[in-house]
Amino acid sequence: MGFYSAPVAANSVSDIIQQSYFDIMTLRACGFIIFRRLAQRPSPDNIEYLLLQTSYGEHHWTPPKGHVDPGEDDLTTAWRETQEEAGLGEMHLRVVDGFLQRLHYQVRGKEKEVLYWLAELRDPGIKVRLSAEHRDYRWVKLDEACRLAKYTDLQDTLKKVQHFLEKAEKKQ
């Protein structure tokens, strides 16, 4: 029986090599798209998204996210970066099941993959605490969020979230 496992083992080694090559060649970041509801009454107008503006480079706006440390699992990265960049942790956020978005884009000639989970601020009054990496933050409705997040893929992701939340609210 053990002989049958040999090709699988060989495949696994090649998978590992391929994965390691992919890891070296690919930047990877994880974070949360964070929203808050301004009122309990379900309505799309009540939803605001959190965007942070970098204090470096082109001062672009994105949800909290950051690079995966070696050996770190993706969701741990998302929590760590959200804590570091916005001062928000598990006590402040409720993860929404069923949503995970992957973005792929190029940064200085390298492929970058970004994974976003979705989380709701438990108490809309909780204050965001920025690190030195960001110089501003805003809670904004979908239209303004799409204007700030100027990348089409991020805009599409935010629209997808809004649609996802509206659909979930209709079911209630």
Ligand SMILES: Nc1nc2c(ncn2[C@@H]2O[C@H](COP(=O)(O)OP(=O)(O)OP(=O)(O)OP(=O)(O)OC[C@H]3O[C@@H](n4cnc5c(=O)[nH]c(N)nc54)[C@H](O)[C@@H]3O)[C@@H](O)[C@H]2O)c(=O)[nH]1
């Ligand atoms: N001084 C300086 N320092 C920098 C710079 N750059 C980095 N540092 C240092 O790195 C640390 C950050 O480390 P983490 O927080 O762990 O990583 P991330 O959160 O991953 O942050 P990044 O900023 O590296 O990565 P992105 O946000 O991905 O931006 C990279 C490029 O991609 C474009 N872009 C962004 N989002 C989207 C999108 O959704 N869709 C599309 N299509 N494109 C998008 C955008 O145009 C941008 O130019 C900082 O502390 C700095 O020390 C820089 O230019 N100057």
